[in-house]
Amino acid sequence: MNLLQIKDLDLDIHGTPILKGVSLEIGEGEIHGVIGESGSGKSMTALSVMQLLPEGSACRGEIHLDGMSVLEASEPDLCRMRGDAVGMVFQEPMTALNPLQTIGAQVAETIRIHEDVSQAEAMARAGEVLRRCELPPEDFPLRRYPHELSGGQRQRVVIAIAIALRPKLLIADEPTTALDVTTQAEILQLIQQLVREDGMSVMFITHDLAVVTGLADRISIMRHGEVVEQGDGASLHRSMTHPYTKALFAASSHQPERAGQRAETPLLKVDALVRSYPAARRSLFGKGERFRAVDGVSFEIKKGESVGLVGESGCGKSTLTRAILGLEAAQEGSIHLDGAQVLAGGQASAEVRRKMQVVFQDPYGSFNPRHKVARLVAEPFHLLGRKATEAEIDEALTSVGLTSGDKFKYIHEFSGGQRQRIAIARALIIKPELIILDEAVSALDVSIRAQILDLLADLSDTFGLTYLFISHDLSVVRAITDRVLVMKQGKIVEQGPSEALFSNPQHPYTQTLIEAVPVLPDADISQVETT
Amino acid sequence: MxxxxxxxxxxxxxxxxxxxxxxxxxxxxxxxxxxxxxxxxxxxxxxxxxxxxxxxxxxxxxxxxxxxxxxxxQGDLGTSYTYRSPVSEIVAERLVISLPLAAYALALTILIAFPVGIWAATRRGSFADISVMGGTQLGIAIPNFWFAMLMVLVFAINLRWFSAGGFPGWDEGFWVSIKALTLPAISLALPQASILARVMRSSLLDTLDEDYIRTARAKGLTKGQALRGHALRNALIPVLTIIGLQFSFLLAGAIIIENVFFLPGLGRLVFQAISQRDLIVVESVVMLLVFAVIMVNFLVDLAYSWVDPRLRGRR
Structure with missing residues (x-):
C-alpha cells in the first residue's frame, strides 16, 4: 500500500483545466521527484494534496494519503492532516516566514496546534527540531527573527516547521531554487539525512533535472498538466521514451555551438577596482567602517570573447556590474572600455556608454509596461542623440527571432522567453561592442534557456559581440563562455579558460563551488528530434 | 530599541x-x-x-x-490680548472638550473600521465586500457637517435622545458629558472610519497573499487562526500611520462640527483669535497642536518598532 496515491486527478481553476488525469504514487520512505517547467502543474499537484488551492479550484479524481481520502475530507480533518501527516517546504525562504515572529515561536506553533502541550514544552521541542535542521539553539537562539538569518538558514527554519511532528510525507516545492549552489547542496543533504532518520516519504518538486537525479528513487515528468513519463530516478536518463523527457534532458545539458573569433586587443580593462560602502556603525560617534564590496579587482576582456563571472550572492558581482556600467563611481582603480575611461569626472559619457548594453534577469521588471515594444527597444538611442528608424527596430527584432509586427504590442503580451529576446534586441539595437548579461537566463525554463543560449551564440558570431556573462549557474557559464572569473568576497580568487577551470579547479573555493553543482548523468539523447 | x-x-x-x-x-x-x-x-x-x-x-x-x-x-503661555486672561487657562478650558472629543471620535473610528475592514477582506469579491467598499465610498464623500445636521434632526429634534448641541461641563457628570459629545463624535468618525476601513481591508488583503500565510496554513492553522496569528499584526503597519494622521486631524480639524454643535472647542478658539489678531493665543494653540501632532507621530513610530522587530535594529 502506497503512502500517497493520486489517481486521475483533474483540477480546474475558474473553469480553466490545470491538471488532466494526473496519477502518481509515492511509497513509504520513497523520494519522488516531480519535474516540469513553469506551468506544468507540478506545484498545483502538491497543493491539491494539501488542499491549499487558490480560490475557484475544483478537484476531481482521488487522492489517498495514508488511508485518508483527501478530496472527501472535511476542512477540520484537513487542518489536522496539514503539518502533522504532511509537511510542506516552499521555494522562497525569504518570504515564507512571518517577519514579525521569532523562529522559535514559528516552529513551536506547528507543535502547539496539533498537540496539547505547554508553550514552554513546545519551545523546548522547537529547539530540538531546529537542532536537527542544524540550527542549534546555542548558535541560533529561538528568539531570533527571520531577518537576522541568511536565505539558507531561513530555509532550514521552514524545513524545521515542516518536519517538527515527523510527518509521513514531506512536500518540497522547489526548496533549493532560490539558493546558492553550496547552500543548495547543504539543504539537499539535510533533506536526505532527515528522510533517512525518519523514514518519511518526499515529493520533491523541481525544474532542475540535475538536482533530482541524484536524489530521487522515482521521477515523474510533467508537462501541460499531465504526467508524461515516470521512471526510476537512477535509470530514467537511460530508459526514457517520451520525446519531451528527452528534450528536457537535452536542454538541461545544452551546449550552444560557437565559432569563437577572438581578437587580441582588450575591449574592457578593469584595473585594481575598489568599491566600498559605509558599514553599519557600532557606536553613535565611532568612526564608520567600510565594507569593501569590490576589493581590488583586475581583469581584461578581449574583443569577441565571452567571459563568465561566477560567485554566490553577496560576493560583489552586482556591484562590479554597476561600476562597469558607470552607474556608480568606484573609490579606487579604473575601468576602460575600448581605451576610454568609463567614468570621467563622475559622469559616464554617452560615447563610452553606447558601446555597452546590459540584459537583466527579470525581463518583465526591466520594461515599462505602458510602452509599446517599438519604443522599449529603441530606448538606447538616447545615447546616439537621434531617433531609431523603423528599419533599425525591425532588424533588431528579427535578429532575435521575433517579427517586425511585434513592435506594436505591449510587453505583457509576451512569454518570459520572448521578453528576454526583446531585452536582447534592446541591447543590440545600437550595435554595442560589449553586452553584459546579468543572470539573463536564470529565470527561464530549461528549454527556453537553451534557445536563448543558442541565440546569444549566433549573435556573437554574426555581430562579433563580446559578452560578460554573470551568473550563479555554473553549468550555463561553462556552456557559453571562453573564460571564467570566480569571485568571492569582493575578490577574484581564480580565473582561467572555462574548460580547464571547470575540469581542474585550483582554488579551494572554486573546488567547493564545482563540487556543489548537481551533475546530470550522461543521457542518451541521440534520438531527440531537433524542433 | x-x-x-x-x-x-x-x-x-x-x-x-x-x-x-x-x-x-x-x-x-x-x-x-x-x-x-x-x-x-x-x-x-x-x-x-x-x-x-x-x-x-x-x-x-x-x-x-x-x-x-x-x-x-516653563509652561507659561502668556496672556491673551483680547481676553485679558492667561492663555493657558483659556486653552485648558477648550482642551477639556477637544481632547476627549478627538479621543472619542478616534475610538469610534477604530471600533467601526477594524471589524468592517477585516470582515470585507476575508470575503474578498463577495457581495459583503462590494457593499463595504460602496458604503465607505459614500462615507468619505458625504460632508460631515451635513451628516451632523441630519443626525441633529433625527436624534435630537425628532427622537429627542440627545440634545442638539452645547456642552454641560464635566462637573455635571461623566455620562452626561459623554452623551453631549456622542453626536459630534459620530459625525467626526464617519469619514475617518470609512478611510480607515478601506486601508485596513487593502492592507489585510496584501498580507493574506503573503507566502508566510501559506506556510501557516500548511502547518495546519485554519483560515481564522492564520488571520489572527499571522496576518493581522503584519497588516497593522499602514493602519497605524493612518490612525496617527487621523488623531492629529481630529484634534484641530473639528471646527465645523464644533460650530454645528455649539461646542466651545479648540477649533473655534483659534478661529476667533485669528479674526481678532490675538496673536499670542494663535501662537500658543498652533504650537500646542504642532506638539500634539509631533507627539502622536512619535508614538506611532514607537508603535512601529513594537509591531515590527526589523525596525529594532540588529542585536
Whole structure:
C-alpha cells in the first residue's frame, strides 16, 4: 500500500483545466521527484494534496494519503492532516516566514496546534527540531527573527516547521531554487539525512533535472498538466521514451555551438577596482567602517570573447556590474572600455556608454509596461542623440527571432522567453561592442534557456559581440563562455579558460563551488528530434 | 530599541524648534496690529503706543521669540490680548472638550473600521465586500457637517435622545458629558472610519497573499487562526500611520462640527483669535497642536518598532 496515491486527478481553476488525469504514487520512505517547467502543474499537484488551492479550484479524481481520502475530507480533518501527516517546504525562504515572529515561536506553533502541550514544552521541542535542521539553539537562539538569518538558514527554519511532528510525507516545492549552489547542496543533504532518520516519504518538486537525479528513487515528468513519463530516478536518463523527457534532458545539458573569433586587443580593462560602502556603525560617534564590496579587482576582456563571472550572492558581482556600467563611481582603480575611461569626472559619457548594453534577469521588471515594444527597444538611442528608424527596430527584432509586427504590442503580451529576446534586441539595437548579461537566463525554463543560449551564440558570431556573462549557474557559464572569473568576497580568487577551470579547479573555493553543482548523468539523447 | 527611541526623540526636539520658529515668524508677517484691534478704530495713537509698550510689541522679534519660547518651556503661555486672561487657562478650558472629543471620535473610528475592514477582506469579491467598499465610498464623500445636521434632526429634534448641541461641563457628570459629545463624535468618525476601513481591508488583503500565510496554513492553522496569528499584526503597519494622521486631524480639524454643535472647542478658539489678531493665543494653540501632532507621530513610530522587530535594529 502506497503512502500517497493520486489517481486521475483533474483540477480546474475558474473553469480553466490545470491538471488532466494526473496519477502518481509515492511509497513509504520513497523520494519522488516531480519535474516540469513553469506551468506544468507540478506545484498545483502538491497543493491539491494539501488542499491549499487558490480560490475557484475544483478537484476531481482521488487522492489517498495514508488511508485518508483527501478530496472527501472535511476542512477540520484537513487542518489536522496539514503539518502533522504532511509537511510542506516552499521555494522562497525569504518570504515564507512571518517577519514579525521569532523562529522559535514559528516552529513551536506547528507543535502547539496539533498537540496539547505547554508553550514552554513546545519551545523546548522547537529547539530540538531546529537542532536537527542544524540550527542549534546555542548558535541560533529561538528568539531570533527571520531577518537576522541568511536565505539558507531561513530555509532550514521552514524545513524545521515542516518536519517538527515527523510527518509521513514531506512536500518540497522547489526548496533549493532560490539558493546558492553550496547552500543548495547543504539543504539537499539535510533533506536526505532527515528522510533517512525518519523514514518519511518526499515529493520533491523541481525544474532542475540535475538536482533530482541524484536524489530521487522515482521521477515523474510533467508537462501541460499531465504526467508524461515516470521512471526510476537512477535509470530514467537511460530508459526514457517520451520525446519531451528527452528534450528536457537535452536542454538541461545544452551546449550552444560557437565559432569563437577572438581578437587580441582588450575591449574592457578593469584595473585594481575598489568599491566600498559605509558599514553599519557600532557606536553613535565611532568612526564608520567600510565594507569593501569590490576589493581590488583586475581583469581584461578581449574583443569577441565571452567571459563568465561566477560567485554566490553577496560576493560583489552586482556591484562590479554597476561600476562597469558607470552607474556608480568606484573609490579606487579604473575601468576602460575600448581605451576610454568609463567614468570621467563622475559622469559616464554617452560615447563610452553606447558601446555597452546590459540584459537583466527579470525581463518583465526591466520594461515599462505602458510602452509599446517599438519604443522599449529603441530606448538606447538616447545615447546616439537621434531617433531609431523603423528599419533599425525591425532588424533588431528579427535578429532575435521575433517579427517586425511585434513592435506594436505591449510587453505583457509576451512569454518570459520572448521578453528576454526583446531585452536582447534592446541591447543590440545600437550595435554595442560589449553586452553584459546579468543572470539573463536564470529565470527561464530549461528549454527556453537553451534557445536563448543558442541565440546569444549566433549573435556573437554574426555581430562579433563580446559578452560578460554573470551568473550563479555554473553549468550555463561553462556552456557559453571562453573564460571564467570566480569571485568571492569582493575578490577574484581564480580565473582561467572555462574548460580547464571547470575540469581542474585550483582554488579551494572554486573546488567547493564545482563540487556543489548537481551533475546530470550522461543521457542518451541521440534520438531527440531537433524542433 | 533604546537607540531607536533616542534618535526618534532627537528628531522630535528638532521638529519642535523648527515648528516654533516657523509659527512665530509667519505670524510676524501677518498684517494687523493687535493693539489697535483691542482698542478699536477710534483709539488715540498715544493709547495704542502705550498698549504696545505694555504688551512688549516694541521689542525686536528675536527678543519676543526668545521670551515667548522660554516662557513656553516653563509652561507659561502668556496672556491673551483680547481676553485679558492667561492663555493657558483659556486653552485648558477648550482642551477639556477637544481632547476627549478627538479621543472619542478616534475610538469610534477604530471600533467601526477594524471589524468592517477585516470582515470585507476575508470575503474578498463577495457581495459583503462590494457593499463595504460602496458604503465607505459614500462615507468619505458625504460632508460631515451635513451628516451632523441630519443626525441633529433625527436624534435630537425628532427622537429627542440627545440634545442638539452645547456642552454641560464635566462637573455635571461623566455620562452626561459623554452623551453631549456622542453626536459630534459620530459625525467626526464617519469619514475617518470609512478611510480607515478601506486601508485596513487593502492592507489585510496584501498580507493574506503573503507566502508566510501559506506556510501557516500548511502547518495546519485554519483560515481564522492564520488571520489572527499571522496576518493581522503584519497588516497593522499602514493602519497605524493612518490612525496617527487621523488623531492629529481630529484634534484641530473639528471646527465645523464644533460650530454645528455649539461646542466651545479648540477649533473655534483659534478661529476667533485669528479674526481678532490675538496673536499670542494663535501662537500658543498652533504650537500646542504642532506638539500634539509631533507627539502622536512619535508614538506611532514607537508603535512601529513594537509591531515590527526589523525596525529594532540588529542585536
Amino acid at each position: 533604546l537607540r531607536y527611541t533616542l534618535t526618534r526623540t532627537g528628531s522630535l526636539l528638532i521638529s519642535l524648534i523648527v515648528a516654533s520658529l516657523v509659527i512665530f515668524f509667519t505670524l510676524e508677517v501677518v498684517p494687523g496690529d493687535p493693539a489697535s484691534f483691542m482698542l478699536g478704530i477710534n483709539a488715540q495713537p498715544e493709547t495704542i503706543a502705550a498698549l504696545r509698550e505694555e504688551l512688549g510689541l516694541n521689542q525686536s522679534p528675536w527678543a519676543r521669540y526668545l521670551s515667548w519660547i522660554t516662557d513656553l518651556v
